[in-house]
Amino acid sequence: MTDIKSIFKQQCIVPDVLTTAPSDFISIQYPSGVSVDIGKELTPTQVKDKPNVKWAAKDSEYYTLALVDPDAPSRENPKFREWHHWLVGNILGGDMNKGVVLSDYIGSGPPKGTGLHRYIFLVYKQQDKCDFSKVPKLPSNSGDKRVTFESVRASYRSVLLEQRVVTFNRMSIQNLNTFDPFADAIKSSEDDVQDGLVHVRIQQRNGRKTLTTVQGLSxxxxxxxxxxACKKEFACNGTVVEHPEYGEVLQLQGDQRENICQWLTKSGLVKPEQLKVHGF
Incomplete structure (x- = not known):
């Protein structure tokens, strides 16, 4: 029988995330075919899609599930602990399809050079069905407002108090997973071209305004x-921001996906096969 208490202390899940170890584990299966085992190392490609999660739930009870990274941006400097990748509430009887998605699922993507990150699935048993109408819903195409899961817990407490519940009970179910962030990266032998994929995304802002982001540059x-150079070339505004999960990210005003891809390859900074362009 697995000694859960020892494992969670060895991995420092206790006390980094929990004050006490859980008594059981949940079952997690990804569409890629991989399952989550204790401490198993997985790649971002294997976990890019939302997994199937199961646990021993009672049909009449409501639960909340969260996926958090306590090692953002790195385990040595976890100033953004706990960055949450997924949050679903009001899961009736453990049926994920009956839950309310508060934060869309985002797969792992630790910054380069930060080593292995611990990704922890947490399940809470609610005292009752909650009113999440005032809780902002976070999309998968933005990392805003996902830092420090403690603040999310505080939001939950206020919602639960409105439901006349004094405490937010933690269900003794959890699973641990660690990832090698660059195991599936494309390696280049040329010193002047960076390793790995460069992700070019477009995000919808207020109204019709859009924003192009570039993540993964060396x-x-x-x-x-x-x-x-891009601001001058594309006649747009732009800046560099520090993302808690992805490190430095380049931001450009408007839909500049085609322009930035052409510019990066033409300048020799990135090879065409290293570019991955995302939509909304």
């Missing part, structure tokens, strides 16, 4: 110089 490059 840390050897000066992103501020790159953004200045």
């Amino acid at each position: 840390s050897e490059y000066d992103l501020k110089k790159i953004v200045r």
Whole structure:
């Protein structure tokens, strides 16, 4: 029989995330075919899609599920602990299809050079069905407002108090997973071209305004110089921001996906096969 208490202390899940170890585990299966085992190392490609999650639930009870990373941006400097990747509430009887998605699922993507991250699935048993109408819903195409899961817990407490519940009871079910963030990266032998994938995304802002982001450029490059060149070339505004999960990210105003891909390949910073363009 697995000694859960010892495992969680060895992995420092206790006390980094929990004060006491759980008594059981949940079952997690990804569409890629991999399942989550204790401490098993998985790649971002294997966990990019929302998994199937099961646990021993009672038909008449409501639950909340969360997936958190306590090692953002790194285990040595976890200033964004706990960055949450997924949050679903009001899960009746453990049926995920009957839950309310508060934060869409985002797969793992630790910054380069930060080592293995611990990804922890947490299940809470609610005292009753909650009113989440005032809780903002977070989409999968943005990392905003996902930092420090403690603040999310505080939001839950206020909602639960409205439901006349004094405490938010933790169900003794949890699972641990660690990932190698670069096991599936494309490796380049040329020193002047970075390793791994460069993700180019577009995000919807207020109204019809859009924002293009570029994540995964080599840390050897000066992103501020790159953004200045792009602003001049594309006649748009731009900046460099520090993302808690992905490190430095280049942001450009408008839909610049085609322009930035052409510019990066033409300048020799990225090979075409290293670019991955995302939609909304």
